Amino acid sequence: MAAITRRDFVRRSARVAAAAAVASQLEWLTACGGTGRKAPTDKDWERLAKELHGRLVRPGGSEYTTLNRPSNLRYANVRPQGIAVCSGAEDVRTSLLWAQEHDVPVVARSGGHSYSGYSTTTGLLVDFSDLRRVSVDRTTGIVTVEPGAQNVDIYDGLQPYGVAFSAGRCPTVAVSGLTLGGGFGFSSRHIGTSSDALLETEVVT
Numbered sequence: 001m002a003a004i005t006r007r008d009f010v011r012r013s014a015r016v017a018a019a020a021a022v023a024s025q026l027e028w029l030t031a032c033g034g035t036g037r038k039a040p041t042d043k044d045w046e047r048l049a050k051e052l053h054g055r056l057v058r059p060g061g062s063e064y065t066t067l068n069r070p071s072n073l074r075y076a077n078v079r080p081q082g083i084a085v086c087s088g089a090e091d092v093r094t095s096l097l098w099a100q101e102h103d104v105p106v107v108a109r110s111g112g113h114s115y116s117g118y119s120t121t122t123g124l125l126v127d128f129s130d131l132r133r134v135s136v137d138r139t140t141g142i143v144t145v146e147p148g149a150q151n152v153d154i155y156d157g158l159q160p161y162g163v164a165f166s167a168g169r170c171p172t173v174a175v176s177g178l179t180l181g182g183g184f185g186f187s188s189r190h191i192g193t194s195s196d197a198l199l200e201t202e203v204v205t
């Protein structure tokens with residue numbers, strides 16, 4: 001048997017380790033390689049646009065730049081292939097089913113104030129900026145808010161009723177992201193966080 005030096009042994013081991021690393025990476029890449037479905041065609045996007053009660057905004061559309069602009073401009077270059085401006089829960093359902101059918105990543109956006117760009121995507125952006133209504137049931141004092149309602153909508157909407165909600169300090173943060181993260185505002189020391197006040201929510205899957 002030929003003797004090998006310590007230097008040869010280390011060199012050969014390094015090659016084996018590198019090969020193993022590449023092989024395991026390839027396996028990982030294959031596992032994450034998607035379903036192999038074709039990217040949606042213009043016709044597929046047109047179908048989505050027709051099915052929405054709200055509207056679909058594509059790159060080049062007049063509203064595209066404004067709608068795509070997140071609060072943290074560091075993520076402004078993450079450009080969605082389409083923005084579904086929803087007019088209700090049915091539009092969310094339509095968007096999710098379409099995205100699933102075409103293997104397109106989908107992300108929700110309400111106020112667009114995620115510090116970390118979590119409401120940006122290169123796929124389909126499901127946008128709630130048209131859903132900002134706030135209503136109050138005078139008898140129960142229960143407030144119903146649409147997902148895109150911003151702090152300013154909530155403070156303005158509740159003021160005539162003398163009802164308080166622990167919303168945040170930034171006027172354009174929306175209730176969805178605020179409540180999902182807990183939500184701390186001017187009156188939190190007195191009445192708790194935004195999520196403390198949550199009674200019920202409509203979940204679309």
Ligand SMILES: Cc1cc2nc3c(=O)[nH]c(=O)nc-3n(C[C@H](O)[C@H](O)[C@H](O)COP(=O)(O)OP(=O)(O)OC[C@H]3O[C@@H](n4cnc5c(N)ncnc54)[C@H](O)[C@@H]3O)c2cc1C
Nearest residue numbers: 109110111112113114118119168169170174176177183184
């Ligand atoms: C300038 C500034 C001031 C702030 N001030 C406060 C403050 O005073 N108090 C406080 O508590 N926080 C504050 N925040 C933090 C803020 O509450 C969070 O960043 C929050 O997530 C923003 O919510 P959004 O809906 O505006 O953001 P988005 O970016 O739209 O959403 C944030 C996250 O929630 C998801 N999401 C949004 N809508 C939905 C939905 N309908 N269904 C499911 N998921 C959804 C998004 O995909 C994303 O992951 C502040 C942030 C900024 C940038």
